[in-house]
Amino acid sequence: MHPIREARLRPEFAELYDGLTPGVWYAAATVAEFLITRAATLQANDDAPQRRLNTEHFEFRGGSPSGVPGRPRRDGE
Numbered sequence: 001m002h003p004i005r006e007a008r009l010r011p012e013f014a015e016l017y018d019g020l021t022p023g024v025w026y027a028a029a030t031v032a033e034f035l036i037t038r039a040a041t042l043q044a045n046d047d048a049p050q051r052r053l054n055t056e057h058f059e060f061r062g063g064s065p066s067g068v069p070g071r072p073r074r075d076g077e
């Protein structure tokens with residue numbers, strides 16, 4: 001198992017994530033920070049950006065979903 005949680009953008013959602021290459025594995029925390037920064041820059045909505053990545057848009061491998069080793073997964077993570 002990879003020690004770092006990684007995320008890979010699914011190709012069918014590439015148009016929603018300008019700046020990310022679909023099919024490439026990135027550290028999930030890096031993707032989350034990128035999306036938060038992008039949302040703040042674009043001021044895309046009035047809601048605070050979320051760190052949680054959409055599980056329909058991304059595949060995941062390795063690490064713990066929360067970044068905390070040993071934390072049990074909840075449904076939908």
